Amino acid sequence: MSSPTSSARPNIVLVLADDMGFSDIGCYGGEVDTPNLDALATSGTRLTQFYNTARCSPSRASLLTGLHPHQTGIGILNYDDAPDGYSGTLNESCVTVAEVLGANGYKTYLSGKWHLASDLENPTSSWPTRRGFQNFYGTLEGAGSYFQPHTLMRNETNVEAEALDPNFYYTDEISSNAVDFIEQHAQSDDEDPLFMFVAYTAPHWPLHALEEDIQKYDGRFTEGWDALRQKRLERLVELGIIDGSWPMTDRDPSVPAWDDVTDQDWEAARMAVYAAQIDRMDQGIGRIVDTLTQNDMLDNTLFVFLSDNGGCAEEMPLDSALDFVTAYVAYEPETRDGRTVVPGNDPSILPGSEATYATYGRSWANVSNTPFREYKHWIHEGGISTPFIVHWPAGLGTETRLSRQPHQLTDVMATVLDITGTAYPTSFDGRSILPQEGVSMMPSLRDDARDSERELFWEHEGNSGARQGDWKLVRKHGQPWELFNMVQDRTELHDLASAHPEIVATLAASYEAWALRCGVLPREQVLELYRRRGRGLPE
Numbered sequence: 001m002s003s004p005t006s007s008a009r010p011n012i013v014l015v016l017a018d019d020m021g022f023s024d025i026g027c028y029g030g031e032v033d034t035p036n037l038d039a040l041a042t043s044g045t046r047l048t049q050f051y052n053t054a055r056c057s058p059s060r061a062s063l064l065t066g067l068h069p070h071q072t073g074i075g076i077l078n079y080d081d082a083p084d085g086y087s088g089t090l091n092e093s094c095v096t097v098a099e100v101l102g103a104n105g106y107k108t109y110l111s112g113k114w115h116l117a118s119d120l121e122n123p124t125s126s127w128p129t130r131r132g133f134q135n136f137y138g139t140l141e142g143a144g145s146y147f148q149p150h151t152l153m154r155n156e157t158n159v160e161a162e163a164l165d166p167n168f169y170y171t172d173e174i175s176s177n178a179v180d181f182i183e184q185h186a187q188s189d190d191e192d193p194l195f196m197f198v199a200y201t202a203p204h205w206p207l208h209a210l211e212e213d214i215q216k217y218d219g220r221f222t223e224g225w226d227a228l229r230q231k232r233l234e235r236l237v238e239l240g241i242i243d244g245s246w247p248m249t250d251r252d253p254s255v256p257a258w259d260d261v262t263d264q265d266w267e268a269a270r271m272a273v274y275a276a277q278i279d280r281m282d283q284g285i286g287r288i289v290d291t292l293t294q295n296d297m298l299d300n301t302l303f304v305f306l307s308d309n310g311g312c313a314e315e316m317p318l319d320s321a322l323d324f325v326t327a328y329v330a331y332e333p334e335t336r337d338g339r340t341v342v343p344g345n346d347p348s349i350l351p352g353s354e355a356t357y358a359t360y361g362r363s364w365a366n367v368s369n370t371p372f373r374e375y376k377h378w379i380h381e382g383g384i385s386t387p388f389i390v391h392w393p394a395g396l397g398t399e400t401r402l403s404r405q406p407h408q409l410t411d412v413m414a415t416v417l418d419i420t421g422t423a424y425p426t427s428f429d430g431r432s433i434l435p436q437e438g439v440s441m442m443p444s445l446r447d448d449a450r451d452s453e454r455e456l457f458w459e460h461e462g463n464s465g466a467r468q469g470d471w472k473l474v475r476k477h478g479q480p481w482e483l484f485n486m487v488q489d490r491t492e493l494h495d496l497a498s499a500h501p502e503i504v505a506t507l508a509a510s511y512e513a514w515a516l517r518c519g520v521l522p523r524e525q526v527l528e529l530y531r532r533r534g535r536g537l538p539e
Contacts, residue, residue: 021368098132175284224258462523
């Protein structure tokens with residue numbers, strides 16, 4: 001492996017996909033054409049056991065602050081669900097990586113989704129422009145139309161009117177503004193390094209894609225989910241990402257065998273649109289990489305790509321789709337040219353256009369998370385496992401590498417501060433800051449060093465987990481702990497809790513101590529707060 005070629009502080013580019021499963025992109029075994037991500041992986045490092053926190057807002061909070069989400073105010077989403085760690089907005093006890101780097105000579109940029117403020121109309125201390133990002137283009141809310149996004153902002157000015165352009169497509173605009181930020185930075189007089197967060201909404205529902213990209217995947221998924229899951233597993237094993245001794249999880253019990261599906265063409269079309277969304281994102285990533293290259297910046301840029309949670313199994317049945325959508329995001333009932341938008345998964349309507357509002361559902365999410373089980377929301381491997389690509393020629397060389405050390409989102413900020421020589425503060429802008437939770441990943445990235453003592457923890461909506469070394473303790477809300485050996489059984493098929501009660505007790509005690517320290521509220525307490533406020537229970 002080549003040695004670092006520059007002593008200058010590196011540029012940092014963090015790229016985050018939204019609701020994309022572990023094995024969707026090409027370099028992690030998927031059918032989607034992602035040549036730009038694949039190229040970064042070929043000359044970089046892929047982590048095989050990197051973990052997010054199972055949901056949009058919490059993952060963003062942890063990624064940007066180096067803390068666990070409950071410590072930052074984002075206990076569930078960007079809604080005020082409870083006191084303290086559940087205020088739904090970034091609190092004063094955390095500091096973002098943009099704040100820290102910006103105070104230490106970096107120029108900071110954000111293009112894309114924020115989803116870390118509960119007030120989407122009035123600028124507050126939790127808006128990106130007030131949490132370290134000197135330049136911001138994107139949306140404050142968590143999801144919505146790719147053709148008519150709400151809360152579209154340029155710094156603190158609403159620019160939703162820009163979406164009236166008939167050529168507007170949000171994924172492209174996120175990419176274009178990221179490119180513009182790089183050009184703007186490169187043309188400036190100073191030599192400060194760049195920190196940029198590119199937060200796509202692709203491929204989060206609704207299934208909105210451009211026709212030229214959808215057509216590319218016509219027929220790609222007609223074999224169905226059963227055959228495609230098996231082929232993905234074979235590619236994952238061939239790539240060395242998955243151990244060939246781990247058996248595939250069964251098809252989700254609520255999903256029919258492909259041969260029994262009556263609307264196969266429509267089902268294949270759903271996955272084709274989902275793939276088209278990822279494809280267009282990869283095209284934009286290619287433009288970003290090309291712009292860095294053209295400005296002689298790529299070699300000394302730490303470029304990271306990951307997803308915020310596993311594939312999303314959320315359905316939109318026709319009888320409840322509108323209620324589901326409007327519970328989470330603003331909804332535009334008409335297209336820009338006056339057509340009615342139809343919410344829900346209707347087999348008589350092909351998804352993809354601005355006039356539709358659909359999901360790809362549990363059946364295809366089961367494929368996205370191959371070979372694991374469960375989905376976004378849950379702490380089983382399908383909910384928290386993400387592809388994670390690191391590319392930094394000046395610091396890590398250009399050898400193709402796999403790293404198998406488990407890491408989680410808190411470690412990203414620690415790594416960035418490590419390689420930039422920036423100290424994590426005890427206070428910032430007059431407020432006391434909680435100690436960072438993460439550790440630098442550089443030892444893992446350089447030589448795949450293993451730390452068997454490191455403990456990892458998760459909690460979301462009462463779904464909980466802890467991992468140390470080979471062992472993972474995990475449970476769904478209201479169910480008993482399960483114990484799995486991650487070396488022998490990462491697909492979580494053989495629960496060893498009854499065989500090793502001492503390991504269960506030790507990990508459970510560690511989890512409870514972590515939960516208490518980090519402000520994790522018992523799920524029952526959160527649900528009681530919902531009931532008192534007369535609100536429907538969260539999905």
